[in-house]
Amino acid sequence: MSVYDLPTGFRFSGIASGIKKSGKLDMALICSDQPARVAGVFTKNKVIAAPLQISQPRVAAGRCQAVLINSGNANACTGDAGLEVAVQSSKMLAQQLSIAEDLIAVASTGVIGVQMPIEPFEQALPRLVELLADDQAAVVAEAIMTTDAYSKAASARVECQDGAYNLLGLAKGAGMIHPNMATMLGFVMTDAAVAPELLDLALRRAVKNSFNSITVDGDTSTNDMVLLLANGSCEGAEILPGTEAAEQFCQHLDRVLLDLAKMIVRDGEGATKTVEIQVTGAASEEEARVAAKSVATSSLVKTAFFGEDANWGRIIAAVGYSGIDVDQNRIDISFNQILVAKNGLSTGPELEAEATEVLKLAEFVVTIDLHQGDATSSYYTSDLGYEYIKINADYRT
Amino acid sequence: MSVYDLPTGFRFSGIASGIKKSGKLDMALICSDQPARVAGVFTKNKVIAAPLQISQPRVAAGRCQAVLINSGNANACTGDAGLEVAVQSSKMLAQQLSIAEDLIAVASTGVIGVQMPIEPFEQALPRLVELLADDQAAVVAEAIMTTDAYSKAASARVECQDGAYNLLGLAKGAGMIHPNMATMLGFVMTDAAVAPELLDLALRRAVKNSFNSITVDGDTSTNDMVLLLANGSCEGAEILPGTEAAEQFCQHLDRVLLDLAKMIVRDGEGATKTVEIQVTGAASEEEARVAAKSVATSSLVKTAFFGEDANWGRIIAAVGYSGIDVDQNRIDISFNQILVAKNGLSTGPELEAEATEVLKLAEFVVTIDLHQGDATSSYYTSDLGYEYIKINADYRT
Numbered sequence: 001m002s003v004y005d006l007p008t009g010f011r012f013s014g015i016a017s018g019i020k021k022s023g024k025l026d027m028a029l030i031c032s033d034q035p036a037r038v039a040g041v042f043t044k045n046k047v048i049a050a051p052l053q054i055s056q057p058r059v060a061a062g063r064c065q066a067v068l069i070n071s072g073n074a075n076a077c078t079g080d081a082g083l084e085v086a087v088q089s090s091k092m093l094a095q096q097l098s099i100a101e102d103l104i105a106v107a108s109t110g111v112i113g114v115q116m117p118i119e120p121f122e123q124a125l126p127r128l129v130e131l132l133a134d135d136q137a138a139v140v141a142e143a144i145m146t147t148d149a150y151s152k153a154a155s156a157r158v159e160c161q162d163g164a165y166n167l168l169g170l171a172k173g174a175g176m177i178h179p180n181m182a183t184m185l186g187f188v189m190t191d192a193a194v195a196p197e198l199l200d201l202a203l204r205r206a207v208k209n210s211f212n213s214i215t216v217d218g219d220t221s222t223n224d225m226v227l228l229l230a231n232g233s234c235e236g237a238e239i240l241p242g243t244e245a246a247e248q249f250c251q252h253l254d255r256v257l258l259d260l261a262k263m264i265v266r267d268g269e270g271a272t273k274t275v276e277i278q279v280t281g282a283a284s285e286e287e288a289r290v291a292a293k294s295v296a297t298s299s300l301v302k303t304a305f306f307g308e309d310a311n312w313g314r315i316i317a318a319v320g321y322s323g324i325d326v327d328q329n330r331i332d333i334s335f336n337q338i339l340v341a342k343n344g345l346s347t348g349p350e351l352e353a354e355a356t357e358v359l360k361l362a363e364f365v366v367t368i369d370l371h372q373g374d375a376t377s378s379y380y381t382s383d384l385g386y387e388y389i390k391i392n393a394d395y396r397t
Numbered sequence: 398m399s400v401y402d403l404p405t406g407f408r409f410s411g412i413a414s415g416i417k418k419s420g421k422l423d424m425a426l427i428c429s430d431q432p433a434r435v436a437g438v439f440t441k442n443k444v445i446a447a448p449l450q451i452s453q454p455r456v457a458a459g460r461c462q463a464v465l466i467n468s469g470n471a472n473a474c475t476g477d478a479g480l481e482v483a484v485q486s487s488k489m490l491a492q493q494l495s496i497a498e499d500l501i502a503v504a505s506t507g508v509i510g511v512q513m514p515i516e517p518f519e520q521a522l523p524r525l526v527e528l529l530a531d532d533q534a535a536v537v538a539e540a541i542m543t544t545d546a547y548s549k550a551a552s553a554r555v556e557c558q559d560g561a562y563n564l565l566g567l568a569k570g571a572g573m574i575h576p577n578m579a580t581m582l583g584f585v586m587t588d589a590a591v592a593p594e595l596l597d598l599a600l601r602r603a604v605k606n607s608f609n610s611i612t613v614d615g616d617t618s619t620n621d622m623v624l625l626l627a628n629g630s631c632e633g634a635e636i637l638p639g640t641e642a643a644e645q646f647c648q649h650l651d652r653v654l655l656d657l658a659k660m661i662v663r664d665g666e667g668a669t670k671t672v673e674i675q676v677t678g679a680a681s682e683e684e685a686r687v688a689a690k691s692v693a694t695s696s697l698v699k700t701a702f703f704g705e706d707a708n709w710g711r712i713i714a715a716v717g718y719s720g721i722d723v724d725q726n727r728i729d730i731s732f733n734q735i736l737v738a739k740n741g742l743s744t745g746p747e748l749e750a751e752a753t754e755v756l757k758l759a760e761f762v763v764t765i766d767l768h769q770g771d772a773t774s775s776y777y778t779s780d781l782g783y784e785y786i787k788i789n790a791d792y793r794t
Contacts, residue, residue, distance in 0.1 A: 047717030047725040079742045112710025313509025320444030328444040
């Protein structure tokens with residue numbers, strides 16, 4: 001984890017508690033030396049897992065010192081018994097850390113509808129506290145994985161007038177064929193001192209343009225949660241809303257979360273490409289977003305990406321059924337600025353051949369200009385491979 | 398096609414015109430001996446293919462005698478040139494059939510954004526007319542296929558007071574991972590005499606509960622079209638709205654379209670199961686439909702079906718993010734009436750083991766009772782296999 005910029009005053013640990021029968025790491029702890037300010041974004045699912053029922057009001061109160069996370073069992077649809085386990089695990093941890101219970105947030109990810117036993121917590125918590133160390137963030141990133149193919153971390157070091165501060169983001173989640181209910185967890189730690197109202201705004205802005213532009217959004221799991229902890233351990237002055245320092249903080253937070261979000265996209269099943277779907281010239285940002293999401297989630301578009309087929313017809317059709325009002329005779333489509341459709345018509349085989357070269361890249365941008373206004377929005381997606389492809393990708397040949 | 402009940406006064410033909418480079422059948426003609434009354438349902442996509450721009454107003458006028466369909470090229474996003482080809486092909490056919498041009502509907506399915514040449518029509522139409530015969534409906538079903546693994550036809554013979562009439566439905570479409578933009582075409586022919594206002598109502602009702610409960614709905618392609626032609630060739634009296642005969646007609650039409658819709662679901666990529674997602678106890682039919690669709694389109698639910706895992710947690714989560722208001726503590730979930738969750742909690746391993754047996758069947762019903770009212774709706778879906786499964790289906794074991 002030494003390649004990352006580590007915020008001071010945070011310690012981390014991870015352990016195999018036995019929740020995962022595979023014996024892999026399945027419990028993690030993030031602990032700040034002093035109570036941190038916290039902002040959170042939670043699932044909008046009407047079915048809410050037990051840990052969120054506890055963590056949500058605590059985070060809303062604005063302070064958090066420790067985050068306890070388990071993987072392997074979501075503790076969702078587990079009724080009063082599940083809630084009791086979440087409460088008890090946080091109570092035990094509070095005692096062992098000698099901090100107030102309401103300074104602890106809990107999070108879970110894994111199977112839904114299976115009762116969560118208390119025993120793994122009873123047995124693992126003392127050791128988890130004992131293992132806490134400032135260089136163990138990578139272990140946390142690994143312990144929160146479920147179907148993830150690899151662990152996900154991103155960081156930033158920000159130089160400012162009176163010193164420097166760091167941002168470290170850890171996340172779990174694997175890109176699905178369609179934005180769906182696989183749990184997405186994200187934890188961002190910073191040693192900057194950030195005004196509470198700025199902390200909340202900054203997190204919401206960053207989540208909208210990262211996690212909510214890939215897999216979360218309306219289609220959230222019972223367990224989704226993103227927390228931003230700022231413990232003020234660095235030397236610098238408090239960052240206040242409306243200042244240049246605030247904008248600087250937001251930009252770095254945006255970047256850390258977008259990096260994590262792209263890692264989630266790349267972790268799709270058999271995904272070989274990360275594609276930005278950028279809609280420009282929309283009447284409003286919301287319309288741009290709706291159109292971009294429609295294209296990004298189209299199985300046929302994603303299949304064409306896998307087949308390295310510059311099939312803009314599927315793209316324009318996905319714009320057409322997105323629900324926004326469009327004029328098909330004004331739509332331009334490009335792959336990394338190679339224009340394949342102008343005013344809704346093909347620009348010819350030469351440019352399509354050039355675009356086909358773009359599709360061979362591991363990462364590229366599809367730009368869809370609606371020519372209706374000047375609003376822009378992006379969504380991130382991956383290609384879609386295997387059997388489904390056998391049926392659809394070679395459709396044009 | 399002799400296993401089907403054929404409506405009298407209709408003739409059919411199909412030919413390989415060269416649009417499909419594979420040399421497979423790609424052009425079809427359905428022709429009534431006399432002008433038929435017609436009702437139609439068309440895509441809601443804002444990007445509309447050329448043939449629909451011509452057919453939609455003609456069908457709205459209420460009469461149709463011939464339907465010309467090609468596969469292999471959607472004639473969508475082809476601008477004025479594409480429109481001209483659609484107009485010319487229908488003009489040529491009108492001359493050869495010696496009927497008015499506005500009695501012809503045209504439909505296309507295939508690749509989007511590739512110019513459609515007129516030559517295949519010029520060369521194939523005379524032969525297509527020559528081949529017309531009352532026993533060639535199966536050839537039409539085959540000629541309209543694109544990614545379909547098999548052709549789709551369903552029929553009914555209805556005995557009534559003064560004789561009998563027949564309904565024959567032909568369709569193309571392959572179930573996608575998610576309701577998506579693969580074109581769905583459906584053509585239903587009957588020799589009953591049906592009052593125009595009834596014809597329209599009957600078609601809308603039947604489409605809603607069949608094609609629009611699988612793949613069409615809001616996520617329509619540029620080319621989707623369902624036509625119902627009634628030529629009145631049978632002996633019986635005209636079927637009038639509000640009569641017992643009308644309800645009988647509707648029920649048989651419903652059944653024919655539902656049969657076709659299920660065939661489309663079964664034709665999903667590698668699909669091995671057809672599953673009805675039935676939501677009961679909803680506050681309104683619309684809410685039931687929204688919840689059923691959410692479950693039916695969840696990649697994780699479909700993956701669990703493939704893995705024969707009675708993973709009701711994924712089902713309840715998909716209900717939770719569907720957007721309707723639900724109380725997770727009142728939801729019951731059954732597989733073919735085996736109750737696996739009661740009031741949002743597991744009913745235990747014995748019943749889950751029984752439910753796992755249900756999941757081994759090729760066809761079963763998942764019932765989700767919301768206990769909020771008495772409205773019901775169903776959506777039809779398939780399981781989801783292969784690589785995606787390797788990641789998700791064995792997640793619990």
